[in-house]
Amino acid sequence: xxxxxxxxxxxxxxxxxxxxxxxxxxxxxxxxxxxxxxxxxxxxxxxxxxxxxxxxxxxxxxxxxxxxxxxxxxxxxxxxxxxxxxxxxxxxxxxxxxxxxxxxxxxxxxxxxxxxxxxxxxxxxxxxxxxxxxxxxxxxxxxxxxxxxxxxxxxxxxxxxxxxxxxxxxxxxxxxxxxxxxxxxxxxxxxxxxx
Numbered sequence: 001x002x003x004x005x006x007x008x009x010x011x012x013x014x015x016x017x018x019x020x021x022x023x024x025x026x027x028x029x030x031x032x033x034x035x036x037x038x039x040x041x042x043x044x045x046x047x048x049x050x051x052x053x054x055x056x057x058x059x060x061x062x063x064x065x066x067x068x069x070x071x072x073x074x075x076x077x078x079x080x081x082x083x084x085x086x087x088x089x090x091x092x093x094x095x096x097x098x099x100x101x102x103x104x105x106x107x108x109x110x111x112x113x114x115x116x117x118x119x120x121x122x123x124x125x126x127x128x129x130x131x132x133x134x135x136x137x138x139x140x141x142x143x144x145x146x147x148x149x150x151x152x153x154x155x156x157x158x159x160x161x162x163x164x165x166x167x168x169x170x171x172x173x174x175x176x177x178x179x180x181x182x183x184x185x186x187x188x189x190x191x192x193x194x195x
Contacts, residue, residue: 001105006113007128010138012173019184030110033093127167
């Protein structure tokens with residue numbers, strides 16, 4: 001059984017996946033997979049460098065994510081080009097990691113689970129939900145970015161209501177870390193009973 005874990009920026013996906021991991025569950029992280037496919041020496045990084053020019057790379061030859069993020073949030077065409085390059089490579093990386101999992105069920109963490117075909121890998125969808133104000137507040141505190149950038153990231157993601165409509169399970173993460181762990185424990189027992 002593969003549980004797709006998603007939620008908007010600042011919703012607490014990492015806190016939830018960390019809690020599952022502490023219970024011995026294998027976590028496959030789509031963000032980490034997306035980093036693996038653009039590591040130095042990988043074909044995707046070479047394509048990105050050819051397309052955007054070598055100034056998209058840092059002095060050490062690695063991807064300058066901040067520069068790339070700036071470009072793709074300003075241009076839908078560039079965002080589409082990048083997604084068409086990366087999504088198949090990321091999907092393969094994720095499939096490989098899911099195949100290697102040895103826990104009773106596996107959690108696939110992905111902020112874009114519902115916007116991409118990553119949902120197709122999953123038996124169930126678990127959404128971590130918080131009010132938009134909380135998303136903004138947490139992201140500003142965590143990332144030190146402008147409120148405008150946070151708003152544009154939220155707008156680029158699927159709407160909160162659409163996310164909730166596609167959820168099989170929901171964790172409302174507006175309480176303490178202890179409340180969150182209790183919610184994860186309850187779901188863990190449920191998922192184990194369903195495997």
